[in-house]
Amino acid sequence: MVDPESGLSLTIARIVQRLQGSSLHSQLERQARVSLHKPEIKLESLKEDIKEFLKTSGWEKKLQNAVYSELNVFPSPCHPAAPPEHMKEPLAYMRKAQRPVNEQKELLNKWNEMGTDEPDLSLFRPVYAPKDFLEVLMNLRNPNYENGEQPSFRNHLGLIQVPLKVKDIPELKEDFSELGLNIGQLGIDDSAQVPPEFFENEHVRVGQKVLTEQDSAAAQQYVRQGCPTALRADLWALILNISNQPEDVLYYEQLKSNVIQHDLLVDSLIYKDVKLTASNDDYYFVFEDYLYQVLLCFSRDTSVLEHFSYSSATPPKSYIRGKLGIEEYAVFYPPNGVIPFHGFSMYVAPLCFLYHEPSKLYQIFREMYVRFFFRLHSISSHPSGIVSLCLLFETLLQTHLPQLFYHLREIGAQPLRISFKWMVRAFSGYLATDQLLLLWDRILGYNSLEILAVLAAAVFAFRAVNLMEVTSLAAAEAVLADLSTLKVMPLLQIFLFATVT
């Protein structure tokens, strides 16, 4: 642990370094220079007057939002003696378990052998589907942990055998206190039977006020109770600190021109993924073109490489032929370091309902990916990482529905086998879109993905009666096949706050 005083200085230094030289910095400088012409700026108290001017003109707020965004995204600085890989992932055996890199190298080999101009899509097996990934997670073991052969208190009853710390319901109740029974929620208190004067009108009014104030932190607090549909696009952009400046639009156009000029082999993976998933979905097939636009640009965007400094994964590196090992000839392949897997396009599809302008849609998706979605397909010990989410789901189910858990285990239907695909996709494609967006409101509001595990457990609790009667994995899957009629917020509220334990 870092000494708290030097920890604060380190954080400040890191944030200053990141913001220095950014477009916000130059805009602030320009504004300060322009303000010199104003009559209220006096030479004797120059510094104070300029600071006052920046405060009243809203520029201080923009700076606050940028600082808040940096604090949210980057983890607190590590101990000075810790090597950089320790910040990505503190546990050594998890660092070693990053299996997808090996598979990525195999894939590079395979592609080189194929050499077809017009790729036949049937030859491209998706790099991995959630099922393969689950197999990898199931086999994660800590070599220092006593996993005896005999069943004992040391063996977890579920599929995940890694002893990570997960929260229990009292801790979750405290963390998600804004979802409590006595607090208004969109998704519950805006239904047709409830008169809007009770909650909805006031909530919309507060939301409009937050938008005029342009305060990121306030917006993040606000969306914990849900976002009104009309304000959602702007509020999410405010929380993610996306302002769609001209230089951002220009950056997007550059990426688009790269797409037109050069092909990448990951493009074939993207085409296949979109055709198999989003195009077959009743809600999202209309957005097929948007999805191509966003994903093809995403794979060429090298700014995504920055998130690898706090992600446990490492982007696959390749060298120009003949220059093996020489760093100047190294490239990351694909340029953004992320190989799309089966279902990747479903991360983008719900956002198409909110944003119609491609460059803004692209930036929102990229920011959501580097803040949240990357944790769902990389192996790490982070509390929002997929391993912790799986363990949280299994622990919640065991603790609060022990009979159901035991029954499902006995019939060979481990609950995680069914819920894993929901969590990996953040429920996209499984819930109705309006419910999904309410769920993603809370992900943004709490800056954590734990709510996905809680919802998965709540769904099992909801269908517990039917599940107790099934006798096989296939039947259990059939009971839980269709989630499109579920209402997310009542389920979460009941599971967290109204279940008698």
Next chain:
Amino acid sequence: MSGVAGPGAPSGTARAPLPCAARAATALQLGGGADVARPGVAVIDLRFPRGGAADLQEIVFRNFYTAFLSVRVQRAGAEGSRKWVTCLRDYCLMPSPHTEQGSQDYFSLFRHQMLCDVDQVTAVRFILRQPSPVWVHFTIEELQIYPLNQKSPEKDFPSWLSQLTPLEQPANLHGELPDPEKVSTEVQQMWVLTEVIRARQAAARIGRFDVDGCYDINLLSYM
């Protein structure tokens, strides 16, 4: 496991760890049993070479599944006698000993956290406790001890530092002003860091990258 002047001294400061010889962690044994029990307590003893004494500033180590740490130091007392004194009692490294939290993290122990004076120390004893039976081994690694007062900034204070606008006083100061020594060290640290930043390049991207033909798969080799 030796603690001889290990690698990884933080860059930018001129300090080096003290050379010392540490014996490996030995578990506490209850006498008389044929079975080797796993007692959950281990001890690491550390002595300075040639019986020297040192003033301790900071102890840095990497945890490996130790839950609680106690530290005792042997000080040269008056009239040549040596006494063992506890300077840290049951410091928690893993808040939840059955789970991974804090299990492989780096830790620093500073002299101001110690219960007693740590000057003129001749030996240090680390008492490691891990009450959870699920872990096979536990110890602490990469142990380094830094002596007192090795760094001093040589440059002057820049003038703008003395014109720092005062922050609003936080409400819970209990009517006392913060210790001026502490504030000045804090400000010194921040100044050192700002100097470092100014010298270093900004981290913000220029914002342009050309994906040219170097991504053609035929040009790339695979390893």
